[in-house]
Amino acid sequence: MKRNIVIAAVTAAALIGGGTATALATTGDDEGSARQAANTRLSDDDGRNDDAADRDDPKAPSADVTAPEAISSALKHTPGTVVSAELDDEDDSDKVIWKVDVLSGDNTWHSVSVDPSSGKVLGSQTDDEDDTAQVRAALKGSSVTAAEAAKAAAGKGVVTSVDLDEDGKDPSWEAETRTAGGAEQDWKIDLDSAKVTADVSDDQD
DSSP: OOOOOOOEEOOOOOOTTTOEEEEEEEOSSTTOOEEEEEEEESOTTTTOOHHHHHHHOTTSOOOSSOHHHHHHHHHHHSOSEEEEEEEEESTTSSOEEEEEEEEOTTSOEEEEEEOTTTOOEEEEEEEOOSOHHHHHHHHTTOOOOHHHHHHHHGGGSEEEEEEEEOOSSSOEEEEEEEOTTOOEEEEEEOTTTOOEEEOOSSOOO
């Protein structure tokens, strides 16, 4: 009885950044004809690394309206003291808006939504906060507002948030910036001098 023996030889070629692996099966006869060729992606994310995927993320924060402009719009709508402003997703949807927290003169907290493209106020609602006394104490006698802190941090990149850190011995403004390459950095802004220093309290990637 004649027996046919099939010998399979597999070769793999890898190219950095999304190469392919090629599998080739040949028979044991004299012709050595190609039996099968298959191309398989080496990466399940189309060859893109995580950083590239993050930069392509449609929900990555971006805005035509700057933090100081969003704060100005919020204060025109709801007078008071801005305690924070953040460029963030609206209720975990794909729409990104500025959320500005304003503490009014009667100690009522307001969350004001501002369109990041036009600067138009989209709406506002009252919030319940339990740190009103701490915020008032931290800002007492200070000369740098949230808008001024955001302007100071703008020299480090696009400001995506500014927030009052009222805890600890030395209260300050905290800001987060994003560079054109997508890198994020946290900063502290002095409440009196507006001096900007890197925030090393949290580890950065």
